Amino acid sequence: MPDDVTNARVRRGAKLGKLVAGQAVRGAGVSLAVVRAGDEERAARTERALVAAAEDIVTVLGSMKGLAMKAGQLLSMFDPLEALGQTNIPPQQRERFQRKLSELCDRAPAVPFAKMRAVLEADYGRPLAEVFARFDADPVGAASIGQVYRARLHDGREVAVKVQYPGIDVAVRADAKNLALLMRMMRVVTPVLDDNALFREISSHFVDEIDYRVEAENHLAMSELYREHPFIRVPAVVPELSTAHVLVSEFAEGVRFEEIVAMPGPVRDRVGEIVFRFFVGSMLRFRHFTGDPHPGNVLLAPDGAVVFLDFGLVKHMDSAAVDFEMDCVRAAADFRAADLRALLVGYGVLDQDSPATADECLRLFHELSGWLLADADIRIPADAVSTALYALIDPRRGNFDRWRDQYAPAEHAFARRVEYGTLALLSKLGAGGNWHRIGREWVHGDDPATELGVLERDWLARAQTDTGS
Structure with missing residues (x-):
């Protein structure tokens, strides 16, 4: 071997x-x-x-x-x-x-069904017909380590079955x-x-994804976290049928992301806010979030809820790390340059003797995350991610030499991936909104600034009442 x-x-x-x-x-x-x-x-x-x-x-x-x-x-x-x-x-x-x-x-070259069926029957130790009443041989989607099929259980439930590619662990x-x-x-x-x-x-997290039992646990945790949410839906897991190489969950009907992009502006704005609340809000409010925002993981359900899929890459961020993120956002949004630099030095991101001045720290934050910091209605342009990342790596902008040798903790690199992955989705949607005002619900504890925010606040209040917390 x-x-x-x-x-x-x-x-x-x-x-x-x-x-x-x-x-x-x-x-x-x-x-x-x-x-x-x-x-x-x-x-x-x-x-x-x-x-x-x-x-x-x-x-x-x-x-x-x-x-x-x-x-x-x-x-x-x-x-x-x-x-x-x-x-x-x-x-x-x-x-x-x-x-x-x-x-x-979600449309990568498919692996023949005969090979995928062999994975299923090896994990279940019995013929496919004994597990499923119906199993469609044509995949409905392809992920980086598996293909997704539609099937029906003997009790009538419609399910999505993600099957790992043979030999993908190697x-x-x-x-x-x-x-x-x-x-x-x-x-x-x-x-x-x-x-x-x-x-x-x-790469370190991706190696962990090859065991679908880990993903099933992540999926179940996110499903419980958003149970009965008014506009965010995470399909339920079927844990008794989920194995190391097979993950079974409720089948979600919905419009794919590329079709949402062609919808009217108000629909795209609403979906954009929900995407923002799910990916960034989960990180800042719950400290527990999925790190894989991309179009293949987003569906618009017939009732207007947005369905989120694929929980192989879920991270828990400790409170100190999230508090640091929010402290930096508050300082940058309030243009407190000296406080921002002190936070970066105190956390160990920036050396005390770094040539980066307080004003340069503030400028960098606004160039990288201005869409989150500006209290204004902003429609995300198509080149938003490229523009933001270029602010850091383009030597002509003056940031590259200042920051290239500074320490970036891995969990904050992961957080940036979520931020820019979310920004990329918003840019594809051309979504508009006051992202700063929405974020203030989590960062400053402000009252909701949108109708969706009110719905989410009321849902949180009910959830806390139900749990007694």
Whole structure:
């Protein structure tokens, strides 16, 4: 078995290496096309190069699954073309490129049902027909380590069955060992994601995801946390049918994220606020949150509730860490630059003798998280994530040299992933709202500023009454 694992890592490393080299060549080709060609010729060459690059990424990362596919999903969350410096590419070409990458979220290449059935029957130790009254062979979705099927139990319940890809445990561990190569790919395709702390955090948690019993516990905890919520829905788990390689939960009907994006503005604004309340609000209010905001995990139910899926990556943040986050938000929002710098030094994020001044600390926070700090109605633009991340890594902005060597605790790197993952979803929706006023419910203890906030406050009051807390 050790030889098999080593061979798997080598094979997957070679596959990644070819992708890295191919994207490096394509990146040069796109740049040359922009520089040398005329307008029509440039557009044609650029579109061909970008579509081919996207297809390579979807095909290679999608077929590899595991951590490699997770890297591709991260790519699909924002505009990697801006990170490549390709600002002259026409909008329709950018959209086509992004649309192809978005397939990694829930439409990656499928594994044949016969192989997945073998996983099911091996875990259950009996034929599939004895467990399910009906089992649809065509998957309804594909995740980074498993495929999702629709089925019916013998008691009539409609369920979603997530089945782990055969051998994915070996693949995930192999990808973790190939992390350096994955990071090299990120530098070639998009330097914005060249972040050591973030990738260490992702890889360490992702290895834990290969045991679906852990995910079932996470899923159950989030389902209980949001039980009877007025507009957030987490499908119930069927624990007696969930194993190390199979996770069974209530089947959720709903409109997929890409269809929500095409809906009228008020609908998108409402969904955006719910997404914000679920991902960021769970972290700040409950200290218990899912760390994987991406379009494939969001559905709009027929009754208007938003359904959230996939709880393989759930984190509990201790109170001291969350309090520090909120203290920094309060100081930055109130423009208390000296207090903000003192907080960063006191927590160990910033060295006392760092050349970063109090005003520079304040400027950085507003450049990275201005959408949360400004008391104004803000409609999130499509390039919001790229713009925010560039504020930190673009040497021309003056922040990179000041902050590159400072200490970033892993749990706060994880929190930033949730923040920017949420921002990416809001940007895809083009959602508008006063995000600062909504956040003040958690950060300052203010009364709700929206109708949804009132509903959530009343739900919390009922939940506390029911539990006696």
